[in-house]
Structures are given as C-alpha cells and as structure tokens.
Amino acid sequence: MLHQLTFFGQSSSGLGALGLDPKAFLIQLVTFVIVFLVLKRYAFKPILDVLEQRRQTIERGVKLGEQMAKEKSELDQKVSQALADARLKADAVIAEAQSAARSVALEAEESARAKADNIVAQAGQQIKQDSLRVRRQLEKELVELVSEATEAIIEQKVDQTKDSQLINKFLKEQARA
Amino acid sequence: MKLARHQLAAILGQRSLIKVDRKALAHEVAAYLLSEGRTAELDSLIRDVMEYRSQHGIVEVSAVSAFPLDEQAQSEISAQVSNQLPGTKQLIIDQSIDKNMIGGVKIEFANRQLDLSIRSKLNRFKQLTTSGKD
Numbered sequence: 001m002l003h004q005l006t007f008f009g010q011s012s013s014g015l016g017a018l019g020l021d022p023k024a025f026l027i028q029l030v031t032f033v034i035v036f037l038v039l040k041r042y043a044f045k046p047i048l049d050v051l052e053q054r055r056q057t058i059e060r061g062v063k064l065g066e067q068m069a070k071e072k073s074e075l076d077q078k079v080s081q082a083l084a085d086a087r088l089k090a091d092a093v094i095a096e097a098q099s100a101a102r103s104v105a106l107e108a109e110e111s112a113r114a115k116a117d118n119i120v121a122q123a124g125q126q127i128k129q130d131s132l133r134v135r136r137q138l139e140k141e142l143v144e145l146v147s148e149a150t151e152a153i154i155e156q157k158v159d160q161t162k163d164s165q166l167i168n169k170f171l172k173e174q175a176r177a
Numbered sequence: 178m179k180l181a182r183h184q185l186a187a188i189l190g191q192r193s194l195i196k197v198d199r200k201a202l203a204h205e206v207a208a209y210l211l212s213e214g215r216t217a218e219l220d221s222l223i224r225d226v227m228e229y230r231s232q233h234g235i236v237e238v239s240a241v242s243a244f245p246l247d248e249q250a251q252s253e254i255s256a257q258v259s260n261q262l263p264g265t266k267q268l269i270i271d272q273s274i275d276k277n278m279i280g281g282v283k284i285e286f287a288n289r290q291l292d293l294s295i296r297s298k299l300n301r302f303k304q305l306t307t308s309g310k311d
Contacts, residue, residue, distance in 0.1 A: 163242065164250050170293035172253070174257060
C-alpha cells in the first residue's frame, strides 16, 4: 500500500498533482499517530482525568450553587413568611395593645367619672348636712333668744302679787291634772 | 353591828314621832354617822326619815319660790299635798327663796318633787322646741 501511495504521489496525477510528497506525508502521518498514541497514553488521560475532575468539581460547585440558590430562595421565602407572620403578630399585638389601652382609658375615665360623681354627691351631702346643722343651730339660738327675752319680760312683770296668782293658778292646774 | 340605812331611818323616824329633844337627837345621829364613817349617807338618811314620817301622817315639804309665799299659796300647797298624800295629818312647809326661779313654786317631798316654777316651764319650752335639733 505504501508503494501504491508513493507511486500515487510521484505520478503527475493524484497527490503529486497537488504538490504533496506522499512519502513525507506518510511519515508525518505515522509520526502523528505515534505522537498521538504516546500523548494519548501519557498525557491525554491525566489531562482528561484532571479535566473530568475539574468538570465534576465545577458541576458539584454548580449543583451546590444551585442548591444554595434554591435553599436561599427557600430561606428567603421562609424569611418572607416569617416576616409576614411577625408583621401579622405585631399587628395583632399592636391592635390588642391599642384595644387594651382604649379599655384602660375607658376604665380610667369611668373610674374618674364615678369618683367625681361620688365627690359631688358627698359634697352635696356635706352641704346639706352643714345647712341642716346651721339651721338647727340658728333655731336653737332663736329659741334661746326667745326664752331669754321671755324670761326678762316675765322677771320685769312678775312681782309678789303676780307670783302668788301664778302659784295658785299652777297648783289648781296641777290639781285638775 | 352595822344597821342598814332603812333600819336606821325607821328608828330615827319612830323616835322623831314622839316628843324628844330634836337637837339631842340630831347630835346622836351625827355622832353615829361619824363613828361609823357613813356621813355620806346623811342626805339619803334624811329623805328616808322624811318618808317614814310621811307614811305616819307627818309630811314635810320644801317649798322654793322666787317670792315669799302668802297665806293663799300656802293653803293651796297644803290642799295639793293632802290631795296627793291622803293620809296627811300634819303638814310642815319649809319655805326658801330662790330668785332664779323667776316665779311659781317648786315643792320637794321626801322622794319626789313637783316643779311648778316659771324657770322649769321655760326649760321645758326650750327642751320641746330644740329636741332633736342637736
């Protein structure tokens, strides 16, 4: 076959017509094959192994990245959910606190109103009692004045004769009683 | 032995009903009360004696008035006492003057009194008009 190729290259037709030396081509081809086999044996495989390892590493990294992205997404969702829940709880707590504050304010208002009413009622009662006491005191003083005036008048009017008449009158009244 | 007051009053009343020297009797009573340490009972004892004597017809009253009592007033008092104590045989009126009474009379018996003075009537008026106002 080599002879045929050599012949084909030396002829004016075939490879020779293209300006190629079949012999040199054949040697180069053999050399190429040998180099290729040597490289395949001693260089390509480690390189491919390294490349495969790197590829696997990259793939793992990519997967890890994807997983992390997925987990991040899930975490983001959880965080968002947690934030939403927290916001809802916070809103509920705020609403409850506002309600409690309104309730406390209402109770305080009611208590203050009740106390005020009580104070007003007590004041009214005190005023009434004071008024009654003053009125009674005035009545008592008036009676004292009337009594003293009567006593003074009687003292001026009663002499021994009048006194004897009074005694007789009192004794007769007593006897009738 | 210590005599009860009513027993002592009965003895003294009984002795006072008969003719005795009243001054000597008073001295005896005073000496007895002093020796027994019972001088605080003198007023009560006198009242008991008066009560004993009134039960035996001899009534002693104290008439307090602002002016001296005239005959008519005294007779009215006697009638009043006789009316209240029908068994009265002898009435002794011990008169005294108290200008603070203004008028009327207060008759004090052994264990009660009849206040017909103007002062008591004024006090009664004040009590009635001011009762329940304190």
